[in-house]
Amino acid sequence: MNFSAWQLLGLGGLYLSTLFALAYLSERGLIPLRWVRHPAVYILSLGVYASAWAFYGSVGLAYEYGFGFLAFYLGICGAFLLAPVLLMPILRVAKSYQLSSIADLFTFRYRSQWAGTLSTLFMIISSLCLMALQFQAVMTSINVLTGTDHHFWVGSAFCALVIIFTIFFGARGQSRVERHPSLMVGIALEGLLKIIIIITLGIIVAYKVFGGFGELNQWLTDNAQRVSSLDRHLEDGPWRALLLIFFASALVMPHMFHMIFTENLNSQALFKASWGLPLYLLLISLPVPLFMWAGIKMSVPTEPDYFILGLGDRFNLPWFNAVAFLGGLTAASGLLIVSCLALASMALNHIILPVYQPLARRDIYRWLTLVRRLLITIILGSGYLFAVWLDGKLSLSILGVLAFSAGLQLLPGVLSVIYWPLGNRYGFIWGLITGFTLWLMTLALPLILDVDILSWGLWPTDYRLNNNDWHYYVMISLTANISVFVGLSLFFKLSTEEERAAQACSVDTLMRPSRRELIAASSEEFKDFLSVPLGQAAADREVNHAIAQLQLHEVEFRPYALRRLRDQIEANLSGLLGPAIAQDIVKQYLQFKPASSVTPAQDIYFVETKLEDYHHRLSGLAGELDTLRRYHRQTLQNLPIASCSLGVDLEVLMWNQAMEQMTGISAPQVIGSHISSIEAPWAELLFSFANGEDRHVSKKRIDLEGRPHWFNLHKATIDSDAAGQVLMIEDYTETQLLEEELVHSERLASVGRLAAGVAHEIGNPVTGIACLAQNLRLMTKNEEVLVAADQIIDQTQRVSRILQTLMRFSRSGNYSQPLQHEPTQLKRCVDEAIHLLSLSAADPQVYFVNNIDEGIHVMGDGQRLVQVFVNLLSNARDASPQEAHIWIDADIEDYTTRIEVVDEGAGIPSDQIDHLFEPFFTTKDPDKGTGLGLALVYSIIEEHYGHIRIESPANPDTGRGTRVVMQIPGAAIDTTPQTEEQTES
Numbered sequence: 007m008n009f010s011a012w013q014l015l016g017l018g019g020l021y022l023s024t025l026f027a028l029a030y031l032s033e034r035g036l037i038p039l040r041w042v043r044h045p046a047v048y049i050l051s052l053g054v055y056a057s058a059w060a061f062y063g064s065v066g067l068a069y070e071y072g073f074g075f076l077a078f079y080l081g082i083c084g085a086f087l088l089a090p091v092l093l094m095p096i097l098r099v100a101k102s103y104q105l106s107s108i109a110d111l112f113t114f115r116y117r118s119q120w121a122g123t124l125s126t127l128f129m130i131i132s133s134l135c136l137m138a139l140q141f142q143a144v145m146t147s148i149n150v151l152t153g154t155d156h157h158f159w160v161g162s163a164f165c166a167l168v169i170i171f172t173i174f175f176g177a178r179g180q181s182r183v184e185r186h187p188s189l190m191v192g193i194a195l196e197g198l199l200k201i202i203i204i205i206t207l208g209i210i211v212a213y214k215v216f217g218g219f220g221e222l223n224q225w226l227t228d229n230a231q232r233v234s235s236l237d238r239h240l241e242d243g244p245w246r247a248l249l250l251i252f253f254a255s256a257l258v259m260p261h262m263f264h265m266i267f268t269e270n271l272n273s274q275a276l277f278k279a280s281w282g283l284p285l286y287l288l289l290i291s292l293p294v295p296l297f298m299w300a301g302i303k304m305s306v307p308t309e310p311d312y313f314i315l316g317l318g319d320r321f322n323l324p325w326f327n328a329v330a331f332l333g334g335l336t337a338a339s340g341l342l343i344v345s346c347l348a349l350a351s352m353a354l355n356h357i358i359l360p361v362y363q364p365l366a367r368r369d370i371y372r373w374l375t376l377v378r379r380l381l382i383t384i385i386l387g388s389g390y391l392f393a394v395w396l397d398g399k400l401s402l403s404i405l406g407v408l409a410f411s412a413g414l415q416l417l418p419g420v421l422s423v424i425y426w427p428l429g430n431r432y433g434f435i436w437g438l439i440t441g442f443t444l445w446l447m448t449l450a451l452p453l454i455l456d457v458d459i460l461s462w463g464l465w466p467t468d469y470r471l472n473n474n475d476w477h478y479y480v481m482i483s484l485t486a487n488i489s490v491f492v493g494l495s496l497f498f499k500l501s502t503e504e505e506r507a508a509q510a511c512s513v514d515t516l517m518r519p520s521r522r523e524l525i526a527a528s529s530e531e532f533k534d535f536l537s538v539p540l541g542q543a544a545a546d547r548e549v550n551h552a553i554a555q556l557q558l559h560e561v562e563f564r565p566y567a568l569r570r571l572r573d574q575i576e577a578n579l580s581g582l583l584g585p586a587i588a589q590d591i592v593k594q595y596l597q598f599k600p601a602s603s604v605t606p607a608q609d610i611y612f613v614e615t616k617l618e619d620y621h622h623r624l625s626g627l628a629g630e631l632d633t634l635r636r637y638h639r640q641t642l643q644n645l646p647i648a649s650c651s652l653g654v655d656l657e658v659l660m661w662n663q664a665m666e667q668m669t670g671i672s673a674p675q676v677i678g679s680h681i682s683s684i685e686a687p688w689a690e691l692l693f694s695f696a697n698g699e700d701r702h703v704s705k706k707r708i709d710l711e712g713r714p715h716w717f718n719l720h721k722a723t724i725d726s727d728a729a730g731q732v733l734m735i736e737d738y739t740e741t742q743l744l745e746e747e748l749v750h751s752e753r754l755a756s757v758g759r760l761a762a763g764v765a766h767e768i769g770n771p772v773t774g775i776a777c778l779a780q781n782l783r784l785m786t787k788n789e790e791v792l793v794a795a796d797q798i799i800d801q802t803q804r805v806s807r808i809l810q811t812l813m814r815f816s817r818s819g820n821y822s823q824p825l826q827h828e829p830t831q832l833k834r835c836v837d838e839a840i841h842l843l844s845l846s847a848a849d850p851q852v853y854f855v856n857n858i859d860e861g862i863h864v865m866g867d868g869q870r871l872v873q874v875f876v877n878l879l880s881n882a883r884d885a886s887p888q889e890a891h892i893w894i895d896a897d898i899e900d901y902t903t904r905i906e907v908v909d910e911g912a913g914i915p916s917d918q919i920d921h922l923f924e925p926f927f928t929t930k931d932p933d934k935g936t937g938l939g940l941a942l943v944y945s946i947i948e949e950h951y952g953h954i955r956i957e958s959p960a961n962p963d964t965g966r967g968t969r970v971v972m973q974i975p976g977a978a979i980d981t982t983p984q985t986e987e988q989t990e991s
Contacts, residue, residue, distance in 0.1 A: 011152050011160040017328060018144075018335050022167050026174070028195055029188035042187050048275045049282035051190050052265050053197030055082060055255070056290050057136070057341035058143035061204065061334045062311045063402035064294045065301070069310035070403065074245040075294060078406075079287040081252025082262075089280035093266065095424040096257070097276055099511050100267040104581035107352045108263045108416060115423045115511050116431040117503040119586040122356040124435060125416060128442050129260055129352065130385070131450075132412030133345055136259075137389030138396060139405040140338035141165065143311075146398060147334050150308055150315045151327055158394065165390040172343045172386070173379050189343070190269055196340040201290055203333035207314065207326070208293025214321055215300040222296075225303065244477030251410040251480065258416040259409075260348035261341055268348075311402045342386065350381040355584025363539075363587070370544045374582070400453060408449060411480045415441040418488050422495075427508035433495030441487025448479035522569075522598040523655065529553060529562040529571060535595045536575070552578055565657055566678020572596050648735040651724070656681045656696055659730065668737060692733060695719050705738060716742040769806065776802040827950075829977035830868040832903065833858040836894050839875035843883065852886050854879065858896040863977040864903050866950045874946050877939040878907050878970055885911030885968065903976040908969045914958040922956055950974050 031037050068075035085092060105111050113122030145161045216222040256262050270276060301313030308316040318327030354377055364373040415438055422429030451457040500508065526532050529549055536545035552574040558567050572592060579588035642649065648665040650658055657680055661673040669688050676684050682693040687708045695703055703719040718736040779798035782791060833856060840854045882892045890910040897904055923944040947954045952974040960967030
């Protein structure tokens with residue numbers, strides 16, 4: 007029932023081709039996006055952890071350590087159950103700063119390229135053991151199924167297939183390290199297929215070997231001695247070390263870091279995986295004891311690792327072996343693909359690029375893609391050659407222990423990233439070197455090369471390593487690592503950069519960047535500066551991509567926006583070139599201006615933004631303080647007085663709603679800008695006041711839309727860590743206009759008070775002239791002289807009437823006198839108003855047509871009614887064209903007099919009619935009206951118990967003209983002639 011090696015290879019090729027096809031369909035969008043992004047795909051892809059060791063090696067582990075094999079599953083389950091406090095902080099840092107590997111994380115946190123390079127080298131060494139485990143499992147399974155001992159070329163062909171798949175979907179023209187949805191779909195299919203196969207085979211074994219689960223329990227009872235390995239007490243095995251190294255694997259192993267953090271959808275997906283992956287691993291672990299017991303019962307001749315393949319021979323079921331081989335192949339290929347992809351990225355960023363960087367004139371993206379492909383080929387090829395060289399010397403469980411125990415040395419550094427801000431580069435690097443050296447001396451060299459350095463006589467006592475005590479050596483190396491890490495971290499002081507990075511990574515603190523100004527004054531200058539290290543095309547692409555991510559303007563000038571852009575570019579370059587090189591490029595080519603003598607304040611707006619994103623996670627006292635902060639900020643935002651706050655560098659930090667309404671500039675437009683760069687005329691007004699020494703400025707005039715406005719300005723200095731100043735602006739325009747109108751009114755009142763004296767002084771000569779003219783009429787019979795005398799008398803009478811009219815109008819509006827409600831002839835009031843307007847030579851020249859009957863009287867104050875008509879007729883004249891007519895009509899309706907004033911002007915827009923009686927509202931030019939005339943008219947009509955309204959247009963056919971309609975209580979006047987008897991009486 008033996009298979010041929012090429013048949014098995016064809017089965018493997020068919021499986022990988024299926025992955026190709028599914029991933030290709032996903033990439034082309036033929037699979038619905040909601041399926042691709044479903045959390046179940048993410049959870050199944052995390053099943054890459056269950057590699058060939060889970061499929062084969064767990065059986066051997068159970069055979070050797072009993073229930074200790076569960077540590078392989080329980081360790082990583084513990085890490086996921088602690089996801090909110092363990093995995094989520096790392097995810098936050100990785101997403102924020104585009105950290106795609108554990109080496110990126112160390113380089114960013116410890117601000118040292120050596121931290122990333124050493125961790126990369128050590129992880130490559132440990133991962134070679136893990137990849138060799140996968141290749142060895144596949145090749146050995148082929149040996150078991152074919153009955154031969156070695157198939158180098160078959161293994162080489164399998165290795166080539168994996169390389170092609172990894173390159174095609176993991177390093178195919180990617181401009182930067184991002185998620186690979188097509189790869190995720192393929193790995194998720196591998197995870198689904200793996201769990202289906204192992205559970206199906208477990209059920210078949212239970213019924214095929216034991217006749218069912220009830221009979222299985224009876225067989226276990228009858229053969230307690232033969233299956234006593236699972237009954238071994240946990241104290242007898244190295245389960246604590248196993249639990250610890252598998253717990254750490256979720257954080258430090260390259261393939262798990264890549265799947266958990268780099269390929270992560272969002273935080274919600276990780277929360278669902280915190281219970282989804284433990285459930286998945288529980289289901290996979292259930293059949294492991296079944297395979298071991300069935301192998302014992304059936305006396306399978308293979309090693310315990312491959313009991314599942316030997317059972318197929320016992321059953322004489324070829325398809326059983328084919329399915330089992332396919333399950334092992336899926337488990338091995340998934341881990342090989344993801345591990346190699348992660349290691350290639352680490353090697354590129356932390357080994358290749360620190361030594362050699364492509365010239366700016368090259369296509370950097372093409373170069374990076376080619377190098378990544380070459381690294382994938384080298385790493386996978388090395389793993390395969392290492393497996394060939396070992397030639398089955400080490401069991402799968404030993405290879406797994408070697409790989410995961412080496413990764414354990416990175417655990418102190420990871421925990422320090424999120425929980426110990428005092429850890430520094432010296433402690434991490436030398437602790438890692440110490441731990442890895444001990445791992446190499448006590449585990450790697452003795453197991454792989456059979457070299458026992460401790461037996462060379464270099465030590466005071468004769469001591470030889472015991473391979474069965476490997477768990478002690480793991481704990482010793484980890485303890486030494488932690489001791490050196492803690493000791494050197496406490497001895498050496500953190501650098502400023504490390505301290506800032508520690509704040510960014512810590513779960514308890516929030517990094518507050520300094521608000522400093524960049525040398526580059528715009529996003530276009532960013533492109534020019536970055537073109538030196540990256541080339542013009544790459545610089546344009548990176549800057550434009552960062553602008554799109556932040557949703558900024560296409561060309562930015564705001565200092566705050568430029569700082570955000572700088573940080574985003576550094577994060578993107580970190581994903582492309584690694585954190586150390588990205589930091590060097592940004593630090594060298596996007597420099598800050600030299601710090602002034604004043605310590606730069608912290609970026610309060612940045613802190614506010616982060617707190618808004620973080621506030622829902624605050625509780626207790628921190629939550630109450632945040633609520634208080636939000637309350638005070640909302641109070642400032644809703645103040646009815648316009649206000650803004652500035653930093654010491656005059657950068658706008660706060661711009662409240664009243665300021666938005668006053669200036670017409672929204673807060674997002676101005677926040678982060680220098681106060682001198684906002685729109686005119688506010689820039690000059692606020693900049694000069696902020697730089698001035700005066701704390702209060704009154705009645706500062708600026709022109710807005712052709713009209714003058716006056717403002718009162720106040721400022722206060724903030725003395726705290728966030729030094730700066732607060733500006734408050736009060737719109738004084740209405741009050742200023744009212745003051746000017748009052749001054750004008752007082753001026754007119756003064757003229758009115760002088761009118762009596764002037765009239766008296768003029769009246770005396772005029773009276774004398776009239777007397778002389780009358781005497782002249784009596785002294786001569788000359789017709790010409792008599793005509794001249796009559797003309798003189800007429801003119802003197804005209805002068806007298808003018809003086810009387812001025813005297814009466816000067817007294818109008820004198821509210822110190824009570825309102826006189828008496829019958830008043832309406833026609834006389836209109837004539838007097840027309841007469842007053844005729845004294846003015848103002849254009850245009852119009853014709854007033856007074857159609858009011860002399861018999862119409864109203865109850866009211868004649869002088870105040872004259873003032874009403876002066877304002878209405880003046881407005882009508884100003885709105886009318888040259889030689890136009892203005893009609894004044896009146897009629898009596900019941901006891902009310904209805905008065906109309908109609909002109910031939912352009913009319914009034916309908917949206918302005920409701921505002922015409924408001925003080926200071928005017929449709930005239932600023933120098934031709936104050937907006938108080940109609941308000942005064944409305945007030946006088948109200949005092950006369952009347953009503954007034956304005957209709958426009960007056961003529962619907964032409965759409966021109968305005969009609970003012972007033973209704974005032976009428977007065978009944980008896981105009982019947984009296985009889986002679988009535989007169990005498």
